[in-house]
Amino acid sequence: MNYDVTLKIKRYSKEKGSWWQEYRLTVDRFTTVVEALRRIKTEQDPTLSFRASCHMAVCGSCGMKINGKPKLACKTLIANEGKKEIIIEPMDNFPVIKDLIVDLNSVYKKMNKIIPRVSPPEEVLQGKETRLKPEDQKELWSFAQCIICGLCYSACPVVETNKDFLGPAVLAMTYRFSADPRDTLDKKRMEIVDNAIIGIWDCRVAGSCSVVCPRNVDPSLAIQKLKEMSMK
Structure with a gap:
């Protein structure tokens, strides 16, 4: 009708x-x-x-x-x-x-800060195969579904008051790569995001980013996992 x-x-x-x-x-x-x-x-x-x-x-x-x-x-x-x-x-x-x-350029610039790619160990670069285990793939899969649409930034109350905050999508991407067992830059990324002003500790756990995400990425959960990695 x-x-x-x-x-x-x-x-x-x-x-x-x-x-x-x-x-x-x-x-x-x-x-x-x-x-x-x-x-x-x-x-x-x-x-x-x-x-x-x-x-x-x-x-x-x-x-x-x-x-x-x-x-x-x-x-x-x-x-x-x-x-x-x-x-x-x-x-x-x-x-x-x-x-x-x-203009989404601010998100792209923040994304580049955390080196958004897997950096494999030297033996892989020399031709040795390193496979991702099914359980690791299951853990990382949802966090790899981000399409950088910006909805989570529009909903985030921290981004509204702090333009330097790396934001939900970037932090979710940080976890996706840092938790990948094939990656060697996890410590370097943690140095970037383990920050009280622009990183994980400025998140107020409102969860609005996860509510609006069209791909069910759950950035809020990723940030809490990053905090756990930082504490360890």
């Missing part, structure tokens, strides 16, 4: 600043927010700007606030929002470039 819905979108441009704009369209129970935004851009207003790519919650590019909560637009059905008016805003805690597009 089709029905009418209003999308109230927070727009932004460098020239005009921010303002609210409403669009009305007819949707059905299968219409996602990103599909609605594409229809608006195609049928009503070509100036509306947003990011979207894969439409299957893999690329992470369509992160935004939908009815006050950070979500992926491609994974959010309008029918599940339970309202005839959907409020859409850019994610919090990021500079807005245009409309719903935010």
Whole structure:
């Protein structure tokens, strides 16, 4: 069954600043927010700007606030929002470039600080095979699913007050590589994140990062595991 819905979108441009704009369209129970935004851009207003790519919650590019909560637009059905008016805003805690597009460069820079790759021992570099045990793979799997969408940063109360905080995604990635038995840089990473100002000890364990994660990464759990590694 089709029905009418209003999308109230927070727009932004460098020239005009921010303002609210409403669009009305007819949707059905299968219409996602990103599909609605594409229809608006195609049928009503070509100036509306947003990011979207894969439409299957893999690329992470369509992160935004939908009815006050950070979500992926491609994974959010309008029918599940339970309202005839959907409020859409850019994610919090990021500079807005245009409309719903935010600048994620701060996350990428923080990610590079923790050396986001496995650094194998010398014998592996010389051709010796080192396999990952099934139990280790099971432990690391969920933490390797991060798509760097930025939703956890939008929801994190610490990021809101401390822009230098490495943040949920970066710390979850730190655990993913540091807990990998094939890696040799775990101590070096711990020196970076074992910090009361930008690292694991500034986390307030609100858990909001894990609630909004579309890939069930559970960054809050990763941070607690890093604290345990630090204590040991």
